[in-house]
Amino acid sequence: MSNETLLLNFFDTMSAKLGPSNWWPGESPFEVSVGAILTQNTNWNNVHKALLNLKNKDLLNPRKMFLLSENELAELIRPAGYFRIKAKRLKNLLHFLNDECGFNYSVLKNKTIDELRAKLLSVNGIGPETADSIILYALNKPSFVVDAYTKRIFNRHSLVHEDIDYHDLREFFMSRLPEDPGLYNEYHALLVLVGKKWCRKKTPLCPECPLHIYLD
DNA sequence: CACCAGGCAAGTA
């Protein structure tokens, strides 16, 4: 079976078992972008609390958040952990948005993925996963998001090396899947659900995992 | 109690 077909079969199997995932229900591109920074190495439950703090003060709005001091912002996002450095990173994001599009996300949508990605990566505090999350989940453009679960699941199936870097793993998917943002969106979401449930660090083999049928 | 979650950057050698 070709890798293209295999990847789509993986998707269909996960989708039948777990979908639809209702992944990342943000109300605006900006809210999704903020969430992308807050969730760095952090449980989404904690991120949700921080987002509620912001939402309750009507601060999930770039122009309003821009007026906050870094310390005020840090206190509001405290539940998300790493709150001081994340406040700085959110400020960096706000400066980027101001410079790049005047807080107007529709301007960003007119740029190519490669251009957007390079510019996002130049912001201190935005790495590859955060950049791709913003491009895919906030802007609905087909930039595949990979994470630790993605690597672990595909390595367990001997489809990628365990030391594969972010860029190569992303290319593994993007060179084999159609450029469909809806597919990329749900694919990443389902991989995280599968990873959490059946592919943790300590559990080597999981016969209950729906993807188990593809093991050799 | 230990472990770690939807990472990233900076420091060290």
Added chain:
DNA sequence: TACTTGCATGGT
């Protein structure tokens, strides 16, 4: 270049 450390809360 290759490895290590700091960042921090809250759920299990």
